Amino acid sequence: MRDSSIGSADGAAGSVTAVAAEARAADPALDALQTEEYTLNLGPQHPSTHGVYHAKLRLNGESIVGCENVIGYLHRGMEKLAESRTYAQFAPYTARFDYLAGVLNNWGYAMALEKLGGIAVPERAEYIRVIVAELQRIASHLVMLSSMVIDLNAVTGWMYAFTAREGILDLLEAVSGSRMNLNYIVAGGVTEDLPEEFEAKVKRTFEDLHARLDDFDRLVSGNEIFLGRTRGIGVIESGQALEYGMTGPNLRASGVDLDLRKDAPYGIYDKLDFDVPVLRGGDSFDRYHIRLLEIHESVRLVEEAMAGLPQGPVRTKLPKAWKPAAGEVFEQIESARGIQGYHIVSDGSAKPYRMHLRSPSFVNIGVLPELAPGLTIQDFVATLASLDIVLGEIDR
Amino acid sequence: MRDGQDILKALGRGSAGPAGAGSADGDGPAGAARTAIAAARELAVRPSELVEVLASLKGLGDFVLIDIDAVDRPEGFDVAYRLLDRGGEGPAGIFTVKARADRSDPRLPSVMSIWKAADVMEREVWDLMGVVFEGRTGLKRILCKDDFEGHPLRKDYILVRTPRFPVREELRPAEGAEGGQR
Numbered sequence: 001m002r003d004s005s006i007g008s009a010d011g012a013a014g015s016v017t018a019v020a021a022e023a024r025a026a027d028p029a030l031d032a033l034q035t036e037e038y039t040l041n042l043g044p045q046h047p048s049t050h051g052v053y054h055a056k057l058r059l060n061g062e063s064i065v066g067c068e069n070v071i072g073y074l075h076r077g078m079e080k081l082a083e084s085r086t087y088a089q090f091a092p093y094t095a096r097f098d099y100l101a102g103v104l105n106n107w108g109y110a111m112a113l114e115k116l117g118g119i120a121v122p123e124r125a126e127y128i129r130v131i132v133a134e135l136q137r138i139a140s141h142l143v144m145l146s147s148m149v150i151d152l153n154a155v156t157g158w159m160y161a162f163t164a165r166e167g168i169l170d171l172l173e174a175v176s177g178s179r180m181n182l183n184y185i186v187a188g189g190v191t192e193d194l195p196e197e198f199e200a201k202v203k204r205t206f207e208d209l210h211a212r213l214d215d216f217d218r219l220v221s222g223n224e225i226f227l228g229r230t231r232g233i234g235v236i237e238s239g240q241a242l243e244y245g246m247t248g249p250n251l252r253a254s255g256v257d258l259d260l261r262k263d264a265p266y267g268i269y270d271k272l273d274f275d276v277p278v279l280r281g282g283d284s285f286d287r288y289h290i291r292l293l294e295i296h297e298s299v300r301l302v303e304e305a306m307a308g309l310p311q312g313p314v315r316t317k318l319p320k321a322w323k324p325a326a327g328e329v330f331e332q333i334e335s336a337r338g339i340q341g342y343h344i345v346s347d348g349s350a351k352p353y354r355m356h357l358r359s360p361s362f363v364n365i366g367v368l369p370e371l372a373p374g375l376t377i378q379d380f381v382a383t384l385a386s387l388d389i390v391l392g393e394i395d396r
Numbered sequence: 397m398r399d400g401q402d403i404l405k406a407l408g409r410g411s412a413g414p415a416g417a418g419s420a421d422g423d424g425p426a427g428a429a430r431t432a433i434a435a436a437r438e439l440a441v442r443p444s445e446l447v448e449v450l451a452s453l454k455g456l457g458d459f460v461l462i463d464i465d466a467v468d469r470p471e472g473f474d475v476a477y478r479l480l481d482r483g484g485e486g487p488a489g490i491f492t493v494k495a496r497a498d499r500s501d502p503r504l505p506s507v508m509s510i511w512k513a514a515d516v517m518e519r520e521v522w523d524l525m526g527v528v529f530e531g532r533t534g535l536k537r538i539l540c541k542d543d544f545e546g547h548p549l550r551k552d553y554i555l556v557r558t559p560r561f562p563v564r565e566e567l568r569p570a571e572g573a574e575g576g577q578r
Contacts, residue, residue: 072539245513263488358463
């Protein structure tokens with residue numbers, strides 16, 4: 001692939017090194033030349049860092065020799081805020097953790113509260129939760145796909161995926177009234193039943209989504225420049241991924257078959273028929289590709305849950321001043337980026353004694369200082385994009 | 397009171413001494429430990445046992461460290477290590493190992509040598525809760541800025557409202573002046 005003119009021009013990482021090696025072989029005196037290492041601050045104000053992520057890179061020419069993650073620019077002290085709010089008051093804050101997958105945050109928090117208080121969830125609500133959560137997962141993955149290709153200068157691909165995402169956000173808006181920061185899944189069920197004509201709307205949106213994804217796939221997945229910049233770049237071995245506690249699509253792209261929806265089913269996932277895509281390469285391309293495959297599985301899940309949607313109530317009402325018994329819970333869900341866990345400690349009052357979020361992105365970026373050395377800057381950007389981080393949940 | 401005694405025993409730790417190789421179910425110590433873990437889901441250990449227990453759990457092959465967090469209680473800091481039990485053939489789940497650090501001088505051994513993932517997690521717990529992890533390097537603030545004082549998630553941390561736009565001293569109204577306070 002690198003033989004073609006486009007591939008080799010773009011796959012600069014390999015060719016620059018090769019040219020340098022050739023030059024050194026031709027003139028031994030070049031070996032004596034030392035270049036000075038320097039520091040480059042990538043971010044926090046840089047579009048390719050997806051928010052306010054900041055990497056302090058040590059560089060030798062184009063090559064990275066050291067990388068340090070600097071985070072905390074978006075730290076809002078949410079865990080401390082939770083301690084001075086009632087359980088219901090804190091619920092809307094949760095969507096601001098992972099703001100690209102708001103409703104999945106809602107779900108994790110609601111599940112923790114339900115376990116803490118022993119609250120039953122009506123069956124219809126469980127189905128609606130899967131529908132809305134999988135729609136949210138599609139929207140989140142579409143952002144990942146589009147932001148990854150625009151990081152690699154593919155502006156057209158970005159527009160395709162973002163337009164498709166807008167269709168999904170319209171559905172979420174129809175359900176909850178809010179495009180991004182939903183407060184829809186609450187302890188005891190969901191806030192409201194699905195709107196009229198929702199099924200028809202979903203059907204239309206999915207037709208559009210399929211068409212756009214096919215276009216996107218044809219535009220990007222086989223594109224030589226895209227392949228040249230992502231194939232074999234930023235490879236994370238399965239053992240390394242586990243060592244760093246990585247979860248979610250990033251782990252599954254490294255060949256580890258672990259998806260809580262399948263392996264520790266919550267809600268009604270055990271009643272639904274779906275596959276968990278697992279890829280073996282562990283490189284940036286596989287992390288991109290697995291999102292594309294997961295979108296199709298999520299579409300399947302939404303359609304299945306739609307077909308099986310039972311009638312009935314959608315919410316178990318809780319008293320206004322809800323006080324769970326003293327105790328603590330840790331509940332985890334499979335979010336769009338990995339395992340999201342809520343640790344809630346109750347002392348019997350109306351406010352949590354302690355609330356902690358286990359956020360997948362926070363742990364996933366831990367691998368970068370080990371992964372970055374040896375990469376060039378453009379490879380680092382591709383690798384970072386493929387890890388799909390959200391600073392809202394990293395910094396909390 | 398420590399309900400994890402059988403797990404410790406199966407792992408070959410704790411007061412009961414090492415488990416014999418010929419354990420009852422024929423699976424050896426690892427099998428016995430898996431059975432005990434499946435029943436308990438949680439284990440409280442002394443800080444001195446922490447590293448050994450976590451290393452033994454890692455040795456069983458299915459456990460991955462996914463989170464460390466702490467709760468500030470009057471009795472001390474309860475630090476919880478969440479291990480993802482990949483479950484082998486069975487269902488996955490979370491297994492929690494807890495250790496309590498002293499309230500006045502909280503110190504725990506670092507587990508970074510067991511799982512590299514512990515690096516960012518320990519830094520977070522130190523930053524927000526002030527629990528010192530010993531035997532590692534680079535324990536510095538991660539979410540708060542470097543010159544931040546105190547550990548904000550502690551219960552005795554006093555929240556002070558900082559003015560959004562700091563008022564320069566010379567512009568501050570004189571003591572007792574009218575209309576200076578909002």
